[in-house]
Amino acid sequence: MTTLNQHIGDVSLPLDDASPVFPDPALDQLLKLFASAINAELSDRFTEAAAGTTLAEKNPVQSTLPLEPDPRTVREWKPGFPLLALHRFGPANYEEHTLTLEKRTQQWQLHYILSPGDVQIRRRLQGILTFVPSIVSLVIRRRGHASFEDGASQFGSGKGGLAALRIVSSEGGQARFGDEGDGALYLATTITLESVEIDGWNEGSFDEFEGATFTLDLLNQNESENKIEAFVIGDTDHVPPPHGSD
Amino acid sequence: MTLADSLKPALHAIRAIPGQLGIRPYTVTAVIRRLDGAHGLQGAESEIQRVDIREAGGQPPKVRFANDEELALGGIGKGSITVGPITPNFTGGGTSFDVLVATAAQDHDLVHFEVTGPQFPTGAKFRLVDAQSDRALRYMLRLEPIGAMPEAEEENGNP
Numbered sequence: 001m002t003t004l005n006q007h008i009g010d011v012s013l014p015l016d017d018a019s020p021v022f023p024d025p026a027l028d029q030l031l032k033l034f035a036s037a038i039n040a041e042l043s044d045r046f047t048e049a050a051a052g053t054t055l056a057e058k059n060p061v062q063s064t065l066p067l068e069p070d071p072r073t074v075r076e077w078k079p080g081f082p083l084l085a086l087h088r089f090g091p092a093n094y095e096e097h098t099l100t101l102e103k104r105t106q107q108w109q110l111h112y113i114l115s116p117g118d119v120q121i122r123r124r125l126q127g128i129l130t131f132v133p134s135i136v137s138l139v140i141r142r143r144g145h146a147s148f149e150d151g152a153s154q155f156g157s158g159k160g161g162l163a164a165l166r167i168v169s170s171e172g173g174q175a176r177f178g179d180e181g182d183g184a185l186y187l188a189t190t191i192t193l194e195s196v197e198i199d200g201w202n203e204g205s206f207d208e209f210e211g212a213t214f215t216l217d218l219l220n221q222n223e224s225e226n227k228i229e230a231f232v233i234g235d236t237d238h239v240p241p242p243h244g245s246d
Numbered sequence: 247m248t249l250a251d252s253l254k255p256a257l258h259a260i261r262a263i264p265g266q267l268g269i270r271p272y273t274v275t276a277v278i279r280r281l282d283g284a285h286g287l288q289g290a291e292s293e294i295q296r297v298d299i300r301e302a303g304g305q306p307p308k309v310r311f312a313n314d315e316e317l318a319l320g321g322i323g324k325g326s327i328t329v330g331p332i333t334p335n336f337t338g339g340g341t342s343f344d345v346l347v348a349t350a351a352q353d354h355d356l357v358h359f360e361v362t363g364p365q366f367p368t369g370a371k372f373r374l375v376d377a378q379s380d381r382a383l384r385y386m387l388r389l390e391p392i393g394a395m396p397e398a399e400e401e402n403g404n405p
Contacts, residue, residue: 062353063353063354065287066287067287075357075373075374076356076357076358076373076392077354077355077356078351078353078354078355078356079353079354080353080354
């Protein structure tokens with residue numbers, strides 16, 4: 001065997017050869033979940049509020065981005081606004097969860113970028129920057145949303161592999177996503193999340209342990225022919241005789 | 247017809263002269279690609295538009311690398327280039343500004359410029375930083391590098 005045959009969260013080794021990218025199942029799952037929930041909760045009101053603006057006929061989440069929305073990215077990839085972007089952020093902390101399991105604590109940033117600053121959009125839609133963190137907070141607390149995967153409970157194995165997820169903070173308003181403040185002004189909110197992922201062994205990575213018998217011989221170092229065989233016997237399946245029997 | 251309209255064909259021809267003399271070693275192509283995934287940056291890629299930026303007779307435009315002063319003061323990345331002057335479109339030639347700023351790109355499309363020349367014999371990808379259209383007789387582009395494009399596989403496996 002040349003692989004670790006272990007996983008941390010839903011990131012499992014060996015990797016699935018069929019995928020052309022290095023997977024981040026938690027990121028993909030969270031992005032889809034939050035986009036679905038925000039669209040389901042805010043679609044109707046967004047349509048009314050955005051009528052006559054440059055966001056008319058757009059969804060509350062028009063496009064998603066599994067990367068940090070920095071200027072270089074949006075110069076290559078044309079986003080649709082409003083944009084929902086999610087990425088891991090800052091250092092990940094590793095510590096013992098049990099003697100044999102390790103856990104990783106990681107912060108994330110979820111960006112909801114409404115639009116480049118248009119005063120009409122600001123007047124009508126700026127309030128959505130408060131609704132989005134509230135929806136995210138409630139979705140995390142309920143571990144899912146009815147609009148996504150028929151309301152299936154999220155975050156566990158196969159659903160991102162997160163042992164825990166919480167919202168840490170949010171900050172909304174006008175923001176620049178440019179180098180040293182020279183970028184365009186956007187209406188946006190940034191939500192900081194924190195997750196916990198725990199490692200483990202992949203199912204089937206080891207044969208099932210049924211039992212073992214240990215036999216120790218006692219051997220005199222200088223007299224190789226003089227030994228006591230089976231001086232100690234240990235048996236995991238040994239059933240001691242009833243008390244008082246021979 | 248305005249004076250600018252009258253001058254564009256002449257400028258288009260004049261700007262081709264350095265290329266005819268072989269002193270425009272770089273070519274620039276605007277490319278739009280589309281990913282068909284449901285979410286950003288996912289799915290199979292297909293080419294939507296590929297337009298060579300050319301002056302008269304298919305000659306390449308002027309490409310200039312940013313100098314040290316521009317790099318230091320302009321806050322731009324090393325390897326950034328300026329492309330132009332590019333003759334605006336007119337009846338019979340020129341380049342549309344829509345091509346330069348990828349107006350045809352839809353949400354989720356990838357927009358790149360491919361530059362080929364002595365420093366990038368197999369081509370290099372650039373992203374658009376700035377497109378200037380405030381002069382009637384020329385457009386200018388500022389591009390910053392992304393990276394070299396992979397070498398094309400040789401036929402029959404020969405190195």
